Amino acid sequence: MRLTKKVQICIGREYGSGGHAVAEKLGRDLNINVYDKNLISMIAKKHELDENALHDSDERLANPFFEPYSPYGVETGTISERLYMLQAEIIREEAAKGSSVFVGRCANDILRNEPNLVSLFIYAPKPYRIERIMRIEDIHDSSAAEKIIKRADKTRRAYYQFYTDKRWGTSEGMDLLLNSASLGVDGCVKAIEHYLVLRGMAEE
Numbered sequence: 001m002r003l004t005k006k007v008q009i010c011i012g013r014e015y016g017s018g019g020h021a022v023a024e025k026l027g028r029d030l031n032i033n034v035y036d037k038n039l040i041s042m043i044a045k046k047h048e049l050d051e052n053a054l055h056d057s058d059e060r061l062a063n064p065f066f067e068p069y070s071p072y073g074v075e076t077g078t079i080s081e082r083l084y085m086l087q088a089e090i091i092r093e094e095a096a097k098g099s100s101v102f103v104g105r106c107a108n109d110i111l112r113n114e115p116n117l118v119s120l121f122i123y124a125p126k127p128y129r130i131e132r133i134m135r136i137e138d139i140h141d142s143s144a145a146e147k148i149i150k151r152a153d154k155t156r157r158a159y160y161q162f163y164t165d166k167r168w169g170t171s172e173g174m175d176l177l178l179n180s181a182s183l184g185v186d187g188c189v190k191a192i193e194h195y196l197v198l199r200g201m202a203e204e
Contacts, residue, residue: 001029001193005116005201009101009192010108012121012160014169015152016129016145018180019122022188023103029189030202035094036103043086057083059104061158084163104156108173109164116201120176121169122188128181 009026013019020036027034040058044051057080088110094100095111102111108119124132126149133145153169160168171177176195178188196202 001196001202001204003030003032003099003196003202005099007099007116007118007196007201008095008107008111008114009099009118010111010120011101011103012108012119012168012174013104014123014129015149015156016133017122017124018132018185018188020103021185022122022178022180022192023101025185025189026192027101029193030099030101032099032101033094034101034103035091035107039087039090039105042090043083046090047086053079054083059159060155061162104160106160106163109166118176118192118196118199118201119174120178120192121174122178122180123169124179124181 011019011023013022023034023036037055037058040051040054043049044054057078060080084106087105091102091105091107091110095102095114102108108117111117126146129149130142130145133139133149134142137145137148139145139148157168160166164173166173176192178191180188183191193202197204
């Protein structure tokens with residue numbers, strides 16, 4: 001598989017659906033960079049910030065009653081708000097360099113003016129996600145895994161909908177919605193690659 005155009009692929013995902021795994025395999029197949037939590041390390045290094053503090057605020061909507069105001073700049077409020085702005089800056093910079101895969105972090109909205117933007121969402125039924133999280137994170141209680149999933153999805157939904165004014169987990173603003181329980185990671189990647197070919201962005 002070879003890209004024929006500069007493309008920005010943005011992947012939203014339910015927690016436990018395997019969205020990160022899909023992004024990693026897609027990046028390897030297309031030989032392009034994948035950006036997920038590594039954005040935090042890039043920001044911390046560039047701006048000389050506390051990486052652990054940034055991780056705590058990653059993809060979380062700021063709560064001014066509980067979250068301290070950012071010491072990193074008077075032009076912003078909380079650390080979460082500052083982090084969103086810094087991530088948007090890095091996402092645009094990396095997109096300008098070449099084709100990329102971005103996982104979450106409102107990248108599809110940040111890059112909405114890119115001419116070759118592909119936005120997709122990976123989802124799966126809750127039982128599949130519970131089983132997957134229990135296996136990957138070595139959790140033995142299904143109710144505990146379900147609570148983690150509910151909390152993570154709620155956090156991502158609030159964050160995404162606040163910054164984009166779009167509905168998270170729906171077809172709004174998306175080119176593809178893929179069920180990873182039905183397709184598996186490999187099947188999701190093949191579906192995305194086939195879509196790129198159909199759009200004239202890649203060739204076998």
